[in-house]
Amino acid sequence: MSTPEGGARRADAVRNRQLALEAATGLLAEPGTAPTVEAIAKRAGLGAGTVVRAFGGKDALLDAAVSGLLEPVVRCGTELLAQLGPVRALRPFLEELIAFQSAHHGVNAYLEGVDLPAVTALRTELVAVVHEMITGAQAEGAIRTDLDPAVVTTLIGRTAYAIARTPAPAEGLTDAYLTVLTDGLRRP
Template identity: 40%
Template sequence: MTSSRPQRADAARNRAALLAAAADEFAERGMDASVADIARRAGVGKGTVFRHFPTKDDLIAAIVLDRVDELTAAGDRLLGEADPGVALLAFMTAAAHQRQQRDLSFLHGAGDVDPAVTGARERMYRVIHDLVDRARDAGAVRPDVTGADVILLMCAPNYVAGYVPDASPDLWRRYLGILFDGLRPQGAHPLPAPPPTLA
């Protein structure tokens, strides 16, 4: 009997190549990226794309899932870090670095139609809340900072750096440093409004 393992390995490689090609295509062309262009970039036929992802929405959802799952896995690992402040900063750095490599934030809303994306995002949010709770309990961040605050702030370093023409690719690190200093308890003043509640 012939083992199906090589076929599964080929399928996994094809899927990974398709997702990488699609992410690059969406990053360059936005939502107008076509399946034909994605297939061409991946070096496969359109039929291969549709075998893996029956619709464009399925493809978008898969890209978002990969990104969210990657951050959730990083957060899970960091929950074992001895220093909760270091763990939270490392997670925020990983999130900003992921976005710097390929900014696909505009796809996140498009992926919301998939219940798997919703579930994955909820798991990531729980991990972020756990990281923030640990950091707050350890006195590494100010006592009025919540997980929702950090979720909303995660994209800020890249967003700000994106306004600078021909910016250094590491400029986001400067703004992450400023942002994280703002989370620390030293010199903190009471915040003028309550934190948001994220669904």
């Protein structure tokens, strides 16, 4: 109905969802802290039951949390691609990707062997963006064409991810990575 109470509850539910999400994200960013439901609930100032109920299970919560981290990165990639074109978009996109993921080391430790549909979908999207950058750059002759664009996409995805996840990364690691990658992708 149009009862204000119903709306208030709904608003509360939405707010709690957000609180749980932020708590999970925060916990994921701190390696060494296990993102148990109780820990998430405590950080969110909610009850454990609320956290579970808001998402229908812990996996779904993690799915949402990680998606929330990944989504702006993917969007950023799409926008960069539209604004700068494939050739010039790649490097700033990777910088963004690495910088963003660097802040969330703890993420993957608890994700192995769990089915996270939203994350999977976003990863697919992300791969598509990179793929388009690569094929575009190859079509413009900006990078080498002797490598399968799909393979290069995988290559970039994996390595960029690895650089981002480096614990206590040495100063200049990202720069070095991008330098080597850029030069390595140049026409031979």
